[in-house]
Amino acid sequence: xxxxxxxxxxxxxxxxxxxxxxxxxxxxxxxxxxxxxxxxxxxxxxxxxxxxxxxxxxxxxxxxxxxxxxxxxxxxxxxxxxxxxxxxxxxxxxxxxxxxxxxxxxxxxxxxxxxxxxxxxxxxxxxxxxxxxxxxxxxxxxxxxxxxxxxxxxxxxxxxxxxxxxxxxxxxxxxxxxxxxxxxxxxxxxxxxxxxxxxxxxxxxxxxxxxxxxxxxxxxxxxxxxxxxxxxxxxxxxxxxxxxxxxxxxxxxxxxxxxxxxxxxxxxxxxxxxxxxxxxxxxxxxxxxxxxxxxxxxxxxxxxxxxxxxxxxxxxxxxxxxxxxxxxxxxxxxxxxxxxxxxxxxxxxxxxxxxxxxxxxxxxxxxxxxxx
Amino acid sequence: xxxxxxxxxxxxxxxxxxxxxxxxxxxxxxxxxxxxxxxxxxxxxxxxxxxxxxxxxxxxxxxxxxxxxxxxxxxxxxxxxxxxxxxxxxxxxxxxxxxxxxxxxxxxxxxxxxxxxxxxxxxxxxxxxxxxxxxxxxxxxxxxxxxxxxxxxxxxxxxxxxxxxxxxxxxxxxxxxxxxxxxxxxxxxxxxxxxxxxxxxxxxxxxxxxxxxxxxxxxxxxxxxxxxxxxxxxxxxxxxxxxxxxxxxxxxxxxxxxxxxxxxxxxxxxxxxxxxxxxxxxxxxxxxxxxxxxxxxxxxxxxxxxxxxxxxxxxxxxxxxxxxxxxxxxxxxxxxxxxxxxxxxxxxx
Numbered sequence: 001x002x003x004x005x006x007x008x009x010x011x012x013x014x015x016x017x018x019x020x021x022x023x024x025x026x027x028x029x030x031x032x033x034x035x036x037x038x039x040x041x042x043x044x045x046x047x048x049x050x051x052x053x054x055x056x057x058x059x060x061x062x063x064x065x066x067x068x069x070x071x072x073x074x075x076x077x078x079x080x081x082x083x084x085x086x087x088x089x090x091x092x093x094x095x096x097x098x099x100x101x102x103x104x105x106x107x108x109x110x111x112x113x114x115x116x117x118x119x120x121x122x123x124x125x126x127x128x129x130x131x132x133x134x135x136x137x138x139x140x141x142x143x144x145x146x147x148x149x150x151x152x153x154x155x156x157x158x159x160x161x162x163x164x165x166x167x168x169x170x171x172x173x174x175x176x177x178x179x180x181x182x183x184x185x186x187x188x189x190x191x192x193x194x195x196x197x198x199x200x201x202x203x204x205x206x207x208x209x210x211x212x213x214x215x216x217x218x219x220x221x222x223x224x225x226x227x228x229x230x231x232x233x234x235x236x237x238x239x240x241x242x243x244x245x246x247x248x249x250x251x252x253x254x255x256x257x258x259x260x261x262x263x264x265x266x267x268x269x270x271x272x273x274x275x276x277x278x279x280x281x282x283x284x285x286x287x288x289x290x291x292x293x294x295x296x297x298x299x300x301x302x303x304x305x306x307x308x309x310x311x312x313x314x315x316x317x318x319x320x321x322x323x324x325x326x327x328x329x330x331x332x333x334x335x336x337x338x339x340x341x342x343x344x345x346x347x348x349x350x351x352x353x354x355x356x357x358x359x360x361x362x363x364x365x366x367x368x369x370x371x372x
Numbered sequence: 373x374x375x376x377x378x379x380x381x382x383x384x385x386x387x388x389x390x391x392x393x394x395x396x397x398x399x400x401x402x403x404x405x406x407x408x409x410x411x412x413x414x415x416x417x418x419x420x421x422x423x424x425x426x427x428x429x430x431x432x433x434x435x436x437x438x439x440x441x442x443x444x445x446x447x448x449x450x451x452x453x454x455x456x457x458x459x460x461x462x463x464x465x466x467x468x469x470x471x472x473x474x475x476x477x478x479x480x481x482x483x484x485x486x487x488x489x490x491x492x493x494x495x496x497x498x499x500x501x502x503x504x505x506x507x508x509x510x511x512x513x514x515x516x517x518x519x520x521x522x523x524x525x526x527x528x529x530x531x532x533x534x535x536x537x538x539x540x541x542x543x544x545x546x547x548x549x550x551x552x553x554x555x556x557x558x559x560x561x562x563x564x565x566x567x568x569x570x571x572x573x574x575x576x577x578x579x580x581x582x583x584x585x586x587x588x589x590x591x592x593x594x595x596x597x598x599x600x601x602x603x604x605x606x607x608x609x610x611x612x613x614x615x616x617x618x619x620x621x622x623x624x625x626x627x628x629x630x631x632x633x634x635x636x637x638x639x640x641x642x643x644x645x646x647x648x649x650x651x652x653x654x655x656x657x658x659x660x661x662x663x664x665x666x667x668x669x670x671x672x673x674x675x676x677x678x679x680x681x682x683x684x685x686x687x688x689x690x691x692x693x694x695x696x697x698x699x700x701x702x703x704x705x706x707x708x709x710x711x712x713x714x715x716x717x718x719x720x721x
Contacts, residue, residue, distance in 0.1 A: 054610050078616035089608045092471065093662045105604050105615040111665060112600030136383050140719070158615070 005030045005194045006162045011060035013043070013050040019058050020046055021218055028194045028211060030161065033185070035205045036198040038215035039239050044198040045086070047215065048166050051196070052083050064162060078106035082158035084151045084165040090140060096150045097135035100126055103157025125157040126150075129183055145176030152180070156187065163188075165197035169204070177201065181208045202239075203251035206230045214238045245304045254304035255281065262288035262307045265329045267353065268339035273298040276339045276367055281305045288333065290326040291318055291350055316346065323349035327356055336362045391666055394658045398673040402451075405680045409447045410439060412688055445576040447680060449584060453573070453637045454647060454679025455672035456588040458655075459595055460633035461648020462671045466602055466664075467626045470532045471712065474648030475515070475634035478535075479542030481645075483518025484511035484638035485569060486546040486553075492565055493557045504583035504639070511635035518542055519631055571642035571698040573683045580640050587636045591629050592672060598625060599664035606662060644679070645698045646705025651675045653712050678704070 007027030014020035021043045028034035036044045049055040051062050053070065062069040064080050072080075082103065091099065103125065104118045114122070126132040129149045134142055139150065148168060155163055168184075169177040185208055188195050199205040205212060205226075212229040214222040216238055222229050235246040243256040258280070264287040266276050273289060274297065280287045289302035290310035302309045310329070312322040326349075330336055336357035343351050357363040410422050417425070417435050425431045425439045461474040475481045491510035495502035525538045550569055557565065567574065601622045604612040613619050637644060655674045656662050682700040689695060 052610075052614060054613065074613070074618060075616035078614060081614070083611070083614045085608075085610055085614075087608060087610065089611070091606050091662070093656055093660060094606070095661075098661070098663065099607070102604055102607060102611075102615065105600070105617075108600070110597065110600065112603060113665075 003029045005065060006196065007063050008051065009061045009063065011047075011050070011062060012058040013046050013055065014058050015046065015055070017058065019218070021215065021220070022059070024060065024220055026211075026213055026220065026223055028162075028196055030192040030194050031189055032210040033188055033195040033197070033208060034211045034213065035209035036196070036213045036215055037200075037202055037205050037238070038213075038221070042215045042217075044215050045166055048164055048196070048198060052081065052164055053077070075106050078158065080160060081162040081164065082155040082160040084148070084155050084163075084168050086166045086170060088171075094139050095136050096131060096139050096142065096146075097122065097126070099139050099150055100131075100135075100154045100157050103154045103159075106158060121159065122157055125153045128156060128187065129153045144171040145173070145179065148172060148176070148180055149183070152183070156191075160193070162194045162196070165195070167198050167200060169199060169201060177204065184208070202230075202235060202246070203253065206248075206251040247300065247304060249300065254301070257281070257305050257307055258284045258286040260286040260307070261332070262286050262329065263334045264288070265290060265326070265333040265336045265357075266306075266339055267291070267326075267336065267341050267350065268298050269293070269296055269341055269347070271297040272340040272367065274301050276337065277301055277305055288329050290329060290353070291322045291347065293318075318347045318349045320349075323352065326350075326353050330357050330360065330362065333362070335364060338363060338365045339367050387661075391659060391661075394655075394670060395673070398670065398677060401677045402673060402680075405677060405684065406447060406451075409450075409680055409684050410443050412684065413438070413443065414691060441578075445578055445581045446573050446683070448581050449576040449640060450573045450680045450683040451676035452581075452584050452588045453641050453644075454651075455674075455676040456584075456591065456633040457637045457644055457647045458651035458671045458675025458678070459592065459668065460630040460637070462652040462667065463595065463626050463630035463633070464648070465652060466605060467623065467630070468526070468532065468535070469606075469608070470536075471653055471716070472532075472536060472649060472709065474646070475630065475637075476543070476643060476645045476648060478518070478522050478539035479546060480515045480518045480522070480539075480631065480634050481638050481643035482543040482546035482550070483521075484514040484635050485643045486550045487511060487514030487517070488639055489550045489553055489565065489569060492568075493553060497557075504580050507639040508583060508587065508636055511639035512631060514546075515631045515635045515638065518546070519627055523627070567696075568642045570696040571644045572686075572694070573641050573679075573697055574687070574694060576640065584636050584640055587632060591632050591636075592668075594625070595629055596665075596668050598622070598629070599668055602626075602664040606664075641697065643698065644701055646701050646709060647675055647678060649712075650701075650705035650708040651678050654708060 004027030008024050011024040012019050012022040013024065024047065026034065036047060038044055046055065050057045057070060069077065101114060101122050104114055104122065105112065108114060108118060123132065126135060129152050131146060131149050131153055134146055134150065168180060172180065181204055184195065187193060209226055211224065212226050213220055214229060221238060222234060230248045232246055232248055245254045247254065263285055264280060266273055266287055266289050269292060277289065286307045288308040288310065289298065289306040292299040292302060292309060292311050293314040294311050295314040299309065299311060310322050310326045312319045330353060338354060341350055354363065407419060407422065411417055411419060415435065415438055417439065421431055421435060425436055464473040464475060464478060465471050487510045488507055491506065492502055495506065521542060522539055526535050529535050529538065554565055554569055601612065601617045604615045604617050605622065609619055651674045652671050655670045656667055659666055659670060682704065683697055686695040686697050686700045
């Protein structure tokens, strides 16, 4: 327990005295990122607001080191914890440097004047997130990605041990999302920060986090390392996905399968099929994929978006059942598409399938989409 | 890297130079307008005579009297109350995070005006006279009532323009009642009361000066001491809290101080429009920053200069008859506010 620098014990959070989520027992060690995921309105922000004292907690305790966070002096707390919030601020006539420099507040005197050391820390914070060149720009005149980094610099400037970020990637495009999270990852390790944040992007959450919390309903649905939390079913349940799938290996999301019986049989292997699958999915044509070994890249995609996948174990000759099932499909499908199968010693059976398709006049070759 | 540092130092220098220039210009303007204000009037007094009268207390007895008991207190009041008013506007703008907030548009001045009018009429008919302190207290009560009302409305209406409309309505209601009361008050002082209710720096006594210098002076110091939490609050309430600001206490201080300031102004000079919005805006633009620690003193100076200037026009433009101070401040202040709103709209797009 003691290695968790920041932790909650039996925490209950909610609005206006009404409990929303109870029995929250979570924690994060220094140098670790803890990410809250869950659908909109599930209470991610409520938890973050409660552990930053924006909201009154309704029960339980939050510990920061050995201290009870809610009895700490606000100024002492400010030296331990800083935040990057979702609310979009529009400060008047403030340069980026002015914004970052406010992070020195808990350390400066009564008039808030910055000492040379403070200025150096401001410099160093801006440099660490690569925004030093923006320092004299008006905060309202920079891009969303830059703004988020300036706010991160402000939070770092407060020299916290715990850093809390509420959906820091919300307004960013993919490049800036990656940039911000990569930076965060690096800073967390370098500065031994205990980071807690909420994210919308489960794919990124899986890759950036040391620990993940699924927030849904009135308790924490799941809490653990990404490897234990990110299962296909867990994610599907958490977000109530019924028209698509989540792949825990790649952390990718696939749209739902086209409905109906397979009309086209795609023969492929070794990553030849993926682009054809996606094309068929977009045209909303149900299809079957054959014959794929279960370690094939095609298989990993096909199992999410093909109506039927004929598969066979890897490193062995293709199984008899698989070939037979594929032959059945040749008969039931309108078209058989050879997306570039290479016949080798293990998949002699596939040659038979191609022959049969050719005999029935259903065979087409190639991956060009005009064929379809 | 070294190039970066050079431009850095250059920028810091440029900024500082800008602040210094603004302050120097304000001080020069202050001095010039002070001299002009003593100099110009129904009896012109030359600069040389002014120096004699003020520093050596020598000169023509009529001129001595004009300077010492009419012009000087009036100038000091215009300066002190103008500064206080502009500061009060800046506080309200910080509080509501809206640059169009001010004691006049939010109905706070009018609330103070109503209670002061009631107190004056009551006191004049029963006691025959009324002291500065009582007037300020009455004004404070009035402005707190209006402010309280605005605060309640602001919890219901998150929309700032709706809040401003509510403030303007409060202003109208209070003004209507004041006019009503003033119309039916049968006092010999009615002319005075009428003048005051429209806003004027005329007829100031040294007693008034003393009271307002103390009140505005103390408030100014306290406001200045709030400049640190204020700069945190400019990022929003939640960020300020995360930096260790006690939000409740801070907000209470802001409201109390801005009420004391606008109450003092209203008690002595009546409601004065637009100073609270236009001056802070011009000052922030001139300094190109909203850092409270520089804006607060500059706002005060700016408000003083602006009101002295407007008062000079009010009493000389159509001499011997005097204009209301609000007439003049509106002519200069309202266009500034309109320009500011247009500019903000443009920046949004």
